[in-house]
Amino acid sequence: MKPIVFSMPGNEALAESLRIGLDAEHGNFTQRQFPDGETYIRILSAVKGKETIVVCTLHKPDSKMLPLFFICKLLKDLKAKSICLIVPYLAYMRQDKQFNSGEAITSEYFAKLISSIADRLITIDPHLHRRSSMNEIYSIPSNVLHSAKLISIWIKNNIPNALLIGPDSESEQWVSEVAKDAGAPFIVLQKIRHGDSDVEVSIPQIEKYINHTPVLVDDIISTAHTMIETLEHLTKAGMKPAICIGVHAVFANAAYNDLVKTGVKEIITCNTIPHISNKIDVSGIILDCYKGKN
Amino acid sequence: MKPIVFSMPGNEALAESLRIGLDAEHGNFTQRQFPDGETYIRILSAVKGKETIVVCTLHKPDSKMLPLFFICKLLKDLKAKSICLIVPYLAYMRQDKQFNSGEAITSEYFAKLISSIADRLITIDPHLHRRSSMNEIYSIPSNVLHSAKLISIWIKNNIPNALLIGPDSESEQWVSEVAKDAGAPFIVLQKIRHGDSDVEVSIPQIEKYINHTPVLVDDIISTAHTMIETLEHLTKAGMKPAICIGVHAVFANAAYNDLVKTGVKEIITCNTIPHISNKIDVSGIILDCYKGKN
Numbered sequence: 001m002k003p004i005v006f007s008m009p010g011n012e013a014l015a016e017s018l019r020i021g022l023d024a025e026h027g028n029f030t031q032r033q034f035p036d037g038e039t040y041i042r043i044l045s046a047v048k049g050k051e052t053i054v055v056c057t058l059h060k061p062d063s064k065m066l067p068l069f070f071i072c073k074l075l076k077d078l079k080a081k082s083i084c085l086i087v088p089y090l091a092y093m094r095q096d097k098q099f100n101s102g103e104a105i106t107s108e109y110f111a112k113l114i115s116s117i118a119d120r121l122i123t124i125d126p127h128l129h130r131r132s133s134m135n136e137i138y139s140i141p142s143n144v145l146h147s148a149k150l151i152s153i154w155i156k157n158n159i160p161n162a163l164l165i166g167p168d169s170e171s172e173q174w175v176s177e178v179a180k181d182a183g184a185p186f187i188v189l190q191k192i193r194h195g196d197s198d199v200e201v202s203i204p205q206i207e208k209y210i211n212h213t214p215v216l217v218d219d220i221i222s223t224a225h226t227m228i229e230t231l232e233h234l235t236k237a238g239m240k241p242a243i244c245i246g247v248h249a250v251f252a253n254a255a256y257n258d259l260v261k262t263g264v265k266e267i268i269t270c271n272t273i274p275h276i277s278n279k280i281d282v283s284g285i286i287l288d289c290y291k292g293k294n
Numbered sequence: 295m296k297p298i299v300f301s302m303p304g305n306e307a308l309a310e311s312l313r314i315g316l317d318a319e320h321g322n323f324t325q326r327q328f329p330d331g332e333t334y335i336r337i338l339s340a341v342k343g344k345e346t347i348v349v350c351t352l353h354k355p356d357s358k359m360l361p362l363f364f365i366c367k368l369l370k371d372l373k374a375k376s377i378c379l380i381v382p383y384l385a386y387m388r389q390d391k392q393f394n395s396g397e398a399i400t401s402e403y404f405a406k407l408i409s410s411i412a413d414r415l416i417t418i419d420p421h422l423h424r425r426s427s428m429n430e431i432y433s434i435p436s437n438v439l440h441s442a443k444l445i446s447i448w449i450k451n452n453i454p455n456a457l458l459i460g461p462d463s464e465s466e467q468w469v470s471e472v473a474k475d476a477g478a479p480f481i482v483l484q485k486i487r488h489g490d491s492d493v494e495v496s497i498p499q500i501e502k503y504i505n506h507t508p509v510l511v512d513d514i515i516s517t518a519h520t521m522i523e524t525l526e527h528l529t530k531a532g533m534k535p536a537i538c539i540g541v542h543a544v545f546a547n548a549a550y551n552d553l554v555k556t557g558v559k560e561i562i563t564c565n566t567i568p569h570i571s572n573k574i575d576v577s578g579i580i581l582d583c584y585k586g587k588n
């Protein structure tokens with residue numbers, strides 16, 4: 001029996017790529033709102049005994065969680081064989097301990113809720129800062145996929161003479177890895193602290209790379225503050241307009257426009273959160289994972 | 295030990311009335327959003343061993359559910375003695391059976407989720423259409439309070455010469471009850487069907503009540519379509535401008551303005567959903583219930 005792919009609102013493009021790649025059925029369902037804001041859900045496809053896949057990125061998660069909860073409960077009630085959640089951007093990974101007393105460890109509460117409604121979870125580059133594995137908080141089997149290789153390939157194919165830039169020493173490991181696979185050099189900005197608010201930023205070997213195209217890479221572009229600051233340093237140093245690459249196009253409030261206004265050459269993201277900047281397709285690595293190839 | 299009252303955002307006024315009425319502590323907590331839309335919650339008050347009350351009306355429930363879920367989980371982790379949810383408007387009561395195959399029975403899924411995070415639930419005039427009791431779906435003790443008496447008293451004290459109007463025969467029982475306690479007469483509009491789309495509406499004994507102030511009462515004012523239609527019939531019949539009373543001020547989209555535009559004399563609601571039309575205070579019946587007096 002073919003698996004069946006359901007796309008929560010907004011995930012249609014990626015869900016359709018996955019459906020085609022898996023030769024799966026399209027999951028037909030209705031979702032609408034009652035006047036008081038309640039969600040109505042009706043599954044029209046036959047799901048009994050079938051493997052089901054629900055694609056739901058969880059950027060701005062609060063309003064998405066209850067509809068996702070309902071559709072998963074309904075799939076179980078309609079006797080679907082299994083539910084695999086594909087969550088390209090997984091929310092609630094940052095608050096993973098009490099930094100201050102009385103804080104809700106939302107990553108655990110959220111993980112328990114997700115684990116109670118699905119059988120398997122596939123996600124891409126989650127913020128696993130203080131956790132070594134998803135299994136510490138998710139009780140269902142989960143797969144964490146990485147987009148670094150896809151980003152490297154994109155750079156290799158699209159940016160001649162690229163120079164990868166790390167905004168600080170923390171980013172060195174990640175930037176060096178992407179640079180290596182892209183076959184491009186990299187530098188990391190150096191901060192020299194002269195006093196509490198007096199920080200000098202230097203760009204090492206700037207003369208050597210003055211004709212390269214600077215490429216900034218980050219996992220989440222959120223407020224874009226760090227990227228914008230880095231871009232200012234590059235401009236001051238007389239470098240060419242940069243290309244900014246992010247895995248997850250969060251772009252809080254006016255962040256995208258703020259970034260555009262810096263005169264950046266191009267803004268590129270993976271399609272983990274639908275956005276006009278999406279250029280790097282993650283459907284291939286999800287398909288390989290679902291089929292058990294990676 | 296005094297109980298402690300937490301107000302989810304938007305419920306501050308009612309929560310403060312309850313806190314004063316119970317001589318309870320104010321529950322101090324922080325709730326804010328991360329740039330990707332995740333909710334951060336930190337409880338600052340000491341809650342260990344205390345009875346806690348969380349006030350959270352559930353109009354537009356989807357975006358409110360996850361923060362409510364988190365705060366309840368956190369209260370348990372911080373060893374609160376008990377959690378009483380005060381939900382003046384309770385969502386997800388309408389979809390209580392499969393009218394069509396494949397529909398999510400959201401009232402059951404939602405009730406299970408709420409029952410998993412709290413110890414007790416107090417609500418006002420929920421839409422118990424096909425259920426005889428909350429206990430059929432909620433596994434925690436619940437109290438259903440009714441605002442009819444409060445509405446009757448408000449009419450008695452504020453509308454001289456009131457005439458209660460029921461828009462159709464279905465509303466007769468509810469309207470007659472409110473009318474009786476308000477010491478006012480009532481009439482019910484009669485629909486005479488001449489064909490599929492040819493319905494004549496007549497107002498019985500119209501001559502007798504031409505100098506009364508018509509009062510329309512409904513449990514939820516949602517799209518306000520029925521009220522607006524009824525108001526048109528009253529205007530055509532030459533009656534005075536009406537007063538519209540609703541328990542729950544849902545007012546979907548432009549419903550409130552649409553209602554205002556009809557030339558209605560006044561729009562009055564209970565404070566179960568914060569709205570400028572709130573005039574009838576439900577805090578008294580909630581307090582009596584919490585204290586075990588009703």
